[in-house]
Amino acid sequence: MAYLELDRVxxxxxxxxxxxxxxxxxxxxxxxxxxxxxxxGKTTTLQMIAGFLDPTRGxxxxxxxxxxxxxxxxxxxxxxxxxxxxxxxxxxxENVAFGxxxxxxxxxxxxxxxxxxxxxxxxxxxxxxxxxRMSGGQQQRVALARALVIKPSVLLLDxxxxxxxxxxxxEMQIELRQIQRTIGTTTILVTHxxxxxxxxxxxxxxxxxxxxxQIGTPQETYERPASAFVSQFLGKTNDFxxxxxxxxxxxxxxxxxxxxxxxxxxxxxxxxxxxxxxxGFGDAGLSAKxxxxxxxxxxxxxxxxxxxxxxxxIRQNDGQAQPAEGDAVRLTWRPEDMSVRARAGA
Amino acid sequence: MSMAAEERSVRAPWALTAPALMLFVGVLLIPLAxxxxxxxxxxxxxxxxxPVFILKNWHEIATDPYYAEMFWRxxxxxxxxxxxxxxxxxxxxxxxxxxxxxxxxFFLLVILGPLLISVVARTLGWALLFxxxxxxxxxxxxxxxxxxxxxxxxxxxTGMIIALAHVMMxxxxxxxxxxxxxxxxxxxxxxxxxxxxxxxIIRRIIMPQIMPGVLSGAIIVFSLSASAFATPAIIGGRRLxxxxxxxYDEFLNTLNWPLGAAVATLLLVALVLIVVGSxxxxxxxxxxxxx
Ligand SMILES: Nc1ncnc2c1ncn2[C@@H]1O[C@H](COP(=O)(O)OP(=O)(O)OP(=O)(O)O)[C@@H](O)[C@H]1O
Ligand SMILES: [Mg+2]
Numbered sequence: 001m002a003y004l005e006l007d008r009v010x011x012x013x014x015x016x017x018x019x020x021x022x023x024x025x026x027x028x029x030x031x032x033x034x035x036x037x038x039x040x041g042k043t044t045t046l047q048m049i050a051g052f053l054d055p056t057r058g059x060x061x062x063x064x065x066x067x068x069x070x071x072x073x074x075x076x077x078x079x080x081x082x083x084x085x086x087x088x089x090x091x092x093x094e095n096v097a098f099g100x101x102x103x104x105x106x107x108x109x110x111x112x113x114x115x116x117x118x119x120x121x122x123x124x125x126x127x128x129x130x131x132x133r134m135s136g137g138q139q140q141r142v143a144l145a146r147a148l149v150i151k152p153s154v155l156l157l158d159x160x161x162x163x164x165x166x167x168x169x170x171e172m173q174i175e176l177r178q179i180q181r182t183i184g185t186t187t188i189l190v191t192h193x194x195x196x197x198x199x200x201x202x203x204x205x206x207x208x209x210x211x212x213x214q215i216g217t218p219q220e221t222y223e224r225p226a227s228a229f230v231s232q233f234l235g236k237t238n239d240f241x242x243x244x245x246x247x248x249x250x251x252x253x254x255x256x257x258x259x260x261x262x263x264x265x266x267x268x269x270x271x272x273x274x275x276x277x278x279x280g281f282g283d284a285g286l287s288a289k290x291x292x293x294x295x296x297x298x299x300x301x302x303x304x305x306x307x308x309x310x311x312x313x314i315r316q317n318d319g320q321a322q323p324a325e326g327d328a329v330r331l332t333w334r335p336e337d338m339s340v341r342a343r344a345g346a
Numbered sequence: 347m348s349m350a351a352e353e354r355s356v357r358a359p360w361a362l363t364a365p366a367l368m369l370f371v372g373v374l375l376i377p378l379a380x381x382x383x384x385x386x387x388x389x390x391x392x393x394x395x396x397p398v399f400i401l402k403n404w405h406e407i408a409t410d411p412y413y414a415e416m417f418w419r420x421x422x423x424x425x426x427x428x429x430x431x432x433x434x435x436x437x438x439x440x441x442x443x444x445x446x447x448x449x450x451x452f453f454l455l456v457i458l459g460p461l462l463i464s465v466v467a468r469t470l471g472w473a474l475l476f477x478x479x480x481x482x483x484x485x486x487x488x489x490x491x492x493x494x495x496x497x498x499x500x501x502x503x504t505g506m507i508i509a510l511a512h513v514m515m516x517x518x519x520x521x522x523x524x525x526x527x528x529x530x531x532x533x534x535x536x537x538x539x540x541x542x543x544x545x546x547i548i549r550r551i552i553m554p555q556i557m558p559g560v561l562s563g564a565i566i567v568f569s570l571s572a573s574a575f576a577t578p579a580i581i582g583g584r585r586l587x588x589x590x591x592x593x594y595d596e597f598l599n600t601l602n603w604p605l606g607a608a609v610a611t612l613l614l615v616a617l618v619l620i621v622v623g624s625x626x627x628x629x630x631x632x633x634x635x636x637x
Contacts, residue, residue: 052535073538085536089554089632098550102541150540 002061003028003186004049004154009058011044011210018044019210022058026154029184031177033197036207037233042190043082045207046156049188051075062153073102078152078185082159084143086131092118092142093127099150117149118142120179137168144176148185155180155187161196173199194234198222206230222275224339231273231339238279240272240286240308241343253340256307258286260335269343276301276314278337281323285332286311293325306331378614385608395603403608417612420588423506424572428564430511435518436560440552442519443526454523461516469580472509476500499581506581506588510571517570518563525559558632565624569617589613 002025011019019041026032034042047053049060051072060067067075087095093114100110118124121141131139140160147155160176161169177200180187191197197204198218206213206221206229214226225231228239242255244262251262255272277299288306300322302313311331315322323329385403388396407413442453460468475483476499484496499505529552530536537551575590582591589609596606 073541079539081532083530085530085532087551099540
């Protein structure tokens with residue numbers, strides 16, 4: 001079932017372990033993102049799949065075959081580099097044709113496929129431009145066309161959009177997703193932008209310091225983060241210190257003056273994580289004071305000082321009156337919107 | 347902005363560059379103009395230099411095949427030296443660039459170190475090794491019975507080219523090195539991922555991109571070799587003359603300054619034309635890589 005499989009892959013540079021115990025199986029046609037902060041080993045993992053680095057331990061298999069035994073030039077993967085790495089002395093068409101030339105594709109077929117690939121990324125008519133005469137977005141498209149024209153078994157993208165401005169990046173994200181859906185190439189995208197990972201991927205691999213923190217769909221990782229790191233990294237979150245009181249029946253979860261029936265299986269000190277957009281203002285709950293109120297067009301952002309420390313609340317701008325700075329409020333949320341983890345070291 | 351301020355802002359750059367400008371005019375342009383003028387003066391064994399305007403020296407250079415041969419030799423040596431430095435220097439820079447950290451800086455020092463030693467000392471080194479019967483290598487080979495007579499090195503064009511190439515190598519390596527630094531660090535991986543083997547990567551991806559570096563290195567090496575004096579003087583002596591040593595001889599031995607000036611002027615003009623011309627060609631040809 002697994003198309004591409006990484007089996008307990010590890011990479012060490014000297015004494016430094018950069019990737020550890022990395023296991024992942026990717027289905028055919030799936031779009032996977034590696035998401036994590038700078039230096040967490042995303043590029044290193046991608047380069048091991050590409051073959052530019054050899055794993056210290058573990059196996060990488062493509063359709064059951066050991067990929068590490070195959071020379072990088074023979075793996076047939078398509079790669080888009082962060083810097084694009086286009087050949088500056090060749091035109092856009094020559095860049096795209098290079099991989100086909102290496103495969104001895106006959107001239108006529110080559111020209112046809114190059115034309116089609118450039119048209120697919122919206123660069124029809126740019127065949128004879130040199131990369132240095134193109135904008136960042138256009139270069140990015142040439143790099144994508146160059147990687148896709150060889151019909152790669154897997155497409156590897158190393159932060160391909162990070163050099164583009166915000167608006168262009170959003171356009172390219174949509175385009176990238178559409179192209180990937182159309183041709184169905186199995187794709188791995190490296191990014192440190194959580195919005196990018198969430199809007200593009202079928203599944204996200206959240207990484208931190210060379211280890212996998214969580215693998216899941218964008219919704220899963222956002223709504224049921226497996227660790228404090230994931231909840232902090234994927235969007236804003238509030239972490240409140242709470243306790244589970246098992247001396248009363250039914251057992252109670254308390255965070256300040258907010259209380260709810262306790263979830264099963266936990267006891268003692270816990271951390272309650274709740275997304276800012278899931279908190280509302282009510283009559284009972286965590287008491288807090290609003291420090292700042294920021295208007296952001298379609299929503300309001302409140303920074304509050306609560307019994308359990310600082311809290312952020314996001315409310316839709318639905319035309320209702322909102323509390324003002326300095327107001328005393330009560331914060332409430334539905335128990336199913338929070339995630340509760342045992343609190344270490346308490 | 348007031349008139350006075352505007353005037354001052356126009357004058358300021360001139361005032362600031364004036365000292366350098368005066369130095370430039372004083373030690374370069376004036377002597378150069380005087381040399382050109384000198385080449386039109388007359389000279390006789392007994393009457394010395396006569397400040398008249400005649401074309402005698404230029405006529406002599408144009409008609410006497412001796413000068414044609416000597417200029418042809420000068421440029422032949424310069425071209426072959428350039429080829430040799432390019433053939434050895436470009437791969438050298440590439441290999442150097444692929445070494446890791448510590449070795450890279452060590453070998454870079456080894457390559458650039460000779461720049462700190464005088465050209466004369468470096469050329470004399472060759473003379474000490476290969477100079478006639480007393481040259482160290484020659485003595486060793488002859489005493490081992492490998493050769494009967496010394497290796498023909500001194501007073502030969504081959505010897506001059508080898509010694510010049512040795513002296514000029516750092517300029518070529520540096521120039522190619524600079525071009526290599528401009529390459530995208532992932533460019534070889536990109537080509538590899540598309541299915542290119544190591545030879546194809548060098549031929550199709552690396553070479554075209556470092557060619558401007560090789561060519562600008564070639565221009566430097568060519569012009570320095572064609573006008574080199576110390577190395578040809580030591581290796582070639584008065585037996586195998588090039589333009590620079592000939593001009594020197596006319597000035598200091600024959601004392602025919604006007605003829606020496608004509609030779610020097612011709613060398614300068616030829617070099618300027620060649621360098622400017624090839625530079626323009628290179629920039630046009632490699633516009634995409636230079637940009
Ligand atoms: N060739 C190398 N030698 C030694 N250490 C390396 C090497 N390459 C990467 N590292 C280290 O490995 C770690 C992970 O690097 P990697 O490039 O995979 O990070 P990344 O997740 O891609 O980060 P970024 O988002 O900044 O690109 C870093 O701490 C880096 O310093
Ligand atoms: Mg990276």
